[in-house]
Amino acid sequence: MRKYIAYYVRNFDYPIFFTYVFLCLFGLIMIYSSSMMVAIVQEEAPPDYFYNKQLINLVISSLVFLFGAFLPYKHYSNKKLMVAMTAGMIFILVWLWFFGVGMEQTGSKSWIDLGVMNFQPSEVAKLFVILYFAGAFYRKSLNNPLENLQPNNIIYPIIIWIFIIFCVANETDLGAVIILSGIAFAVVAASGMSFKAYLKFFSVLGLLGGALMGFILLVKGDSIFTDNRLGRLQSFLNPFEYESGSGHQVINGYIAIGSGGLEGVGLGQSVQKLGYLPEPQTDFIMAIIAEELGIFGVILVLGGLGFIVFRGLYIAMKTKDPLARMISAGIASWLAIQTFINLGGVSGLIPLTGVTLPFISYGGSSLIMLSLAMGILINVSMYVKLEKKKQ
Structure with missing residues (x-):
């Protein structure tokens, strides 16, 4: 058993692990910041209501991550x-x-x-x-x-x-x-x-x-x-024409992003989360990050997500095992596609779909399954390292 653990410690993919942990903790902080007003007004609960629920999700996700990391991908x-x-x-x-x-x-x-x-x-x-x-x-x-x-x-x-x-x-x-x-x-x-x-x-x-x-x-x-979906399509084409209706969320997302500028207005100081952006802790959380932390906060998130995507593709290209290659490429593509759809909706590049931002947005199902995927990706990465040593 000791030799088995030592093998994992030596070959563990620490860059992916620490990036994953950073994104989850950063997301937890931003969920607390973005959801305080929603918790008080809509849920009639303490301001840390969504924070506490996501913290429980994160504990479950940690256990799922360990399972994925230590179960051989074969x-x-x-x-x-x-x-x-x-x-x-x-x-x-x-x-x-x-x-x-x-x-x-x-x-x-x-x-x-x-x-x-x-x-x-x-x-x-x-x-x-x-x-x-x-x-x-x-x-x-x-x-x-x-x-x-x-x-x-x-x-x-x-x-x-x-x-x-x-x-x-x-x-x-x-x-x-x-x-x-x-x-x-x-x-x-x-x-x-x-x-x-x-x-x-x-x-x-x-x-x-x-x-x-x-x-x-x-x-x-x-x-x-539905009227909601048709409204999203209309607001995508011209959100300012539907400012009081379907374009409300998109426009306030623009205001949040524009207000942040380079440095942001400060953590916890967002104005758009105070009832202007509905559910700011979910698919529009990047708008709050941009408002409070500016471009620096956006770069942190995109840099972390981008690193995991490219790391997954790198693992896929380096391994000779087709199973490892397909799993790594699939997980990296999942993160890339979901991130693009989320940010595309927030920035107005594509219509809104309600897709969450990986690791950052509030949501238990998403965080748990992404954590399992990260564990599996790390397990594949360990195999690739061992494969290199045998060459």
Whole structure:
């Protein structure tokens, strides 16, 4: 046991670990700063209400992180574990389908009420797609080189992906649909499949996904094109024309970012969190960071997230193990896509989708699953270090 621990201590990826810890603690501080007024006015609770809840989430996330870091990633290609994960994912999504709860301001029925917290299955689905695709492709490579794989050789992963997309889209969590699609294509791109086969795969998923989305739009068009979502699209095109309605959040986000300037107005001194920005502790937390800490605070967050993304891609490029490559590339792509969607919505580059900023925004499901992903990425990194030593 002592030798086992010594091995992990010697090969542990401390840069990823300390960056992960920094982002989580920084997020905790900013959640406290941004949510005080929301806690008092909306929740009729003490100002540290959201801070305390996120602190509990962080404790749980730490345990999940350790599990991911110390469980050898090779286990994710085990057939029995893959079957168990698939059955669990299907059960969770079906549970969401029948017992999901929604929040009026989001128009999405994508949570499961566990009593102590609202759990979001789409967060589990993001990591599941990475591990399932990577494991399934790796198992295929044992009998057939990955570069020779064709879409018909991986029909089961395609079916599982389509089912997940259908369930998540059915609950109108469009931001998660985009992320899940991006993750799937990233893992397949890192598999080593030939470019010609990848284009076929892309075409198959595109056609099936397009047909599926068309069906969902036909059946649930009224649920998807709610006034809230249409308002977000209108405010994206011209937020100032809808200043008193759907453009209110976007405009106040601009004001927060502009008010911060280079140095910010000071930690805890934000004006926009005092009722102007609804739910500033979630998807618009970067606007509060920009207002209170200025460009310096924004650079800290982007630098931390960017480091983990590039570190994950570096690990993927350095390893010779296709399973390690797909897992690392999938996790890095997940972080990159979700960060872009969040910041794109805040800055007005793309319409708002309600996607959280990784590690920073308030939310238990997101933090827990991202922490598990960081643990797995560190485990893969340790293997790559060992791989280098053997060369």
